[in-house]
Amino acid sequence: MIKPDAEIVQFDNVGLRYGAEREVLSDISFTLYPGCFYFLTGASGAGKTSLLRLLYLAQRPSRGLIRMFGTDAITLPRERLPGFRRRIGVVFQDFRLVPHLSAFDNVALPLRVAGVSEREILRPVADMLDWVGLGDRQHARPATLSGGEQQRVAIARAVIARPDMLVADEPTGNVDPEMAMKLMRLFESLNRLGTTVVVATHDLHLIGKVEGSLLMRLDKGKLADPTGALRYPPRRATVETGLA
Amino acid sequence: MIGLRLSFSLPDGRRRSDTRLLPEGSLSGPMPWVIAIMIALTVVAAGSGLALRNAARAASADLEGGVTVQIVSAAPAERNRQAEAAIAALRRAPGVASVSRVSQGDLETLLEPWLGTRPGDDLEALPIPALIDLRLAAPASPARLAALRARIAAVAPAARVDAQSAWLAPVFGAIGALQLLAAGLIALLAFATVASVLLASRNALGSHRETIEIVHMLGGTDRQIARVFQRGMAVDAAVGGIAGLLFGGAALLALGRAFAPLGSGLASGAMLGWSDWLALAAIPLAGVALAVVTARLTVLAALREML
Numbered sequence: 001m002i003k004p005d006a007e008i009v010q011f012d013n014v015g016l017r018y019g020a021e022r023e024v025l026s027d028i029s030f031t032l033y034p035g036c037f038y039f040l041t042g043a044s045g046a047g048k049t050s051l052l053r054l055l056y057l058a059q060r061p062s063r064g065l066i067r068m069f070g071t072d073a074i075t076l077p078r079e080r081l082p083g084f085r086r087r088i089g090v091v092f093q094d095f096r097l098v099p100h101l102s103a104f105d106n107v108a109l110p111l112r113v114a115g116v117s118e119r120e121i122l123r124p125v126a127d128m129l130d131w132v133g134l135g136d137r138q139h140a141r142p143a144t145l146s147g148g149e150q151q152r153v154a155i156a157r158a159v160i161a162r163p164d165m166l167v168a169d170e171p172t173g174n175v176d177p178e179m180a181m182k183l184m185r186l187f188e189s190l191n192r193l194g195t196t197v198v199v200a201t202h203d204l205h206l207i208g209k210v211e212g213s214l215l216m217r218l219d220k221g222k223l224a225d226p227t228g229a230l231r232y233p234p235r236r237a238t239v240e241t242g243l244a
Numbered sequence: 245m246i247g248l249r250l251s252f253s254l255p256d257g258r259r260r261s262d263t264r265l266l267p268e269g270s271l272s273g274p275m276p277w278v279i280a281i282m283i284a285l286t287v288v289a290a291g292s293g294l295a296l297r298n299a300a301r302a303a304s305a306d307l308e309g310g311v312t313v314q315i316v317s318a319a320p321a322e323r324n325r326q327a328e329a330a331i332a333a334l335r336r337a338p339g340v341a342s343v344s345r346v347s348q349g350d351l352e353t354l355l356e357p358w359l360g361t362r363p364g365d366d367l368e369a370l371p372i373p374a375l376i377d378l379r380l381a382a383p384a385s386p387a388r389l390a391a392l393r394a395r396i397a398a399v400a401p402a403a404r405v406d407a408q409s410a411w412l413a414p415v416f417g418a419i420g421a422l423q424l425l426a427a428g429l430i431a432l433l434a435f436a437t438v439a440s441v442l443l444a445s446r447n448a449l450g451s452h453r454e455t456i457e458i459v460h461m462l463g464g465t466d467r468q469i470a471r472v473f474q475r476g477m478a479v480d481a482a483v484g485g486i487a488g489l490l491f492g493g494a495a496l497l498a499l500g501r502a503f504a505p506l507g508s509g510l511a512s513g514a515m516l517g518w519s520d521w522l523a524l525a526a527i528p529l530a531g532v533a534l535a536v537v538t539a540r541l542t543v544l545a546a547l548r549e550m551l
Contacts, residue, residue, distance in 0.1 A: 056461065058461060058551065079465075079466075082463045082465045083463070085461060085463040086462070086463030096461075098455050098459075109458075109459070113459060113463050157462075
């Protein structure tokens with residue numbers, strides 16, 4: 001399953017600080033491979049969201065090297081960022097739905113941004129909304145949706161364009177356990193199709209539900225690596241063992 | 245994936261499927277009104293400038309080959325003799341298209357506003373110069389005037405030869421200054437329009453910053469976002485431009501009606517032709533183009549500051 005020469009993300013000694021504050025992330029080094037499922041855990045304030053922001057290219061690091069999809073992401077020209085971002089699906093912790101757009105239009109947004117024709121958008125978006133249980137709320141604006149419904153719209157938006165990598169920040173935080181498992185099954189399905197999935201969560205129970213997943217744990221801005229699977233350069237034996 | 249069909253072709257984002265990325269909000273703010281006022285003032289300034297140009301051109305065409313010969317002699321008989329001799333000499337001069345003496349009746353009509361026509365007034369008793377109106381085939385250059393003076397000097401020593409355009413030179417100067425003023429006003433209005441659009445675009449960017457960040461995170465390009473703002477600005481500018489053109493055009497027509505009764509040569513020449521009205525109709529188009537380009541450049545410059 002793992003192709004060590006085709007890593008999708010590689011962090012090497014990455015640090016991040018906001019302004020003149022102390023570093024919120026220090027000496028972060030890891031490698032993510034295509035088709036793997038990763039959980040990112042850590043206490044509140046450990047730096048999970050900051051690490052995810054680096055992963056979905058919302059932030060440049062203060063130091064270190066980041067390679068994404070085989071390209072140096074630090075020196076990536078600004079005009080090439082959209083092409084990379086289209087390969088990454090993001091579920092934001094605060095959903096970040098566009099308030100003036102309906103649930104349908106929010107989910108269709110990545111496709112419209114990518115230039116998919118309206119004719120080709122209708123069916124997949126409707127199917128996706130049906131699947132997350134919001135088929136009858138297609139025309140509802142985010143303000144009229146519950147927290148759980150908004151979260152499902154955010155997840156549908158993140159996966160609709162079949163990204164190479166899915167980054168989800170607490171994606172099951174506002175849904176009931178049944179819907180949480182259903183969403184994890186969706187992530188697993190995407191993962192089986194080759195999408196690399198990174199899920200930040202507090203829910204340790206959820207982690208055990210995804211077979212073969214790897215764990216990244218952040219502690220005060222530093223990456224603890226309980227399985228040793230994520231280190232760069234990777235420990236091959238441990239990686240293979242971790243997936244066995 | 246779990247009974248979910250996600251089949252579509254993902255192009256590279258160059259297609260313009262960027263509708264509904266942002267709330268357009270067209271016609272909801274003050275922008276159409278601001279642009280309408282700017283365009284109306286520009287139309288009035290440009291229309292006035294064109295009318296002044298037309299007036300200057302008409303007057304210049306009338307006066308270009310015009311020469312006035314005055315026989316300034318206090319003795320009526322001598323004045324008449326020199327006038328007739330000068331007319332005869334001028335008719336034989338090369339380059340003269342026509343020669344005519346201004347009749348006594350026309351002279352009295354010309355002087356009537358200053359000298360009056362009360363019973364008992366005797367204009368014949370005043371030493372009014374005899375006037376000869378001369379039309380040259382070519383413009384009355386100083387060399388041609390000198391040649392004319394030399395030709396009639398022997399037969400009409402009391403003659404004074406002047407180009408008619410020389411008398412209106414200060415008027416043409418004033419018209420030129422007014423045209424410059426109109427051009428300056430148009431430039432200032434264009435600058436004010438750019439400044440207004442710049443402020444409106446920045447304000448709109450601030451209002452939609454969060455949505456823009458989301459669109460960016462989903463892979464939206466600066467150009468896609470800028471197109472949305474451009475389109476909104478184009479609608480605002482088009483509506484404002486049409487309204488401004490109507491207001492400005494109506495103001496020009498009203499001014500034309502107000503000036504028409506003056507009936508003087510200059511005022512009657514200050515009419516707008518079809519080509520002028522077409523040029524004025526192009527002002528809203530120029531306004532839309534200016535607003536769209538300004539909005540695009542402003543938005544792109546602001547977006548470049550975001551990651």
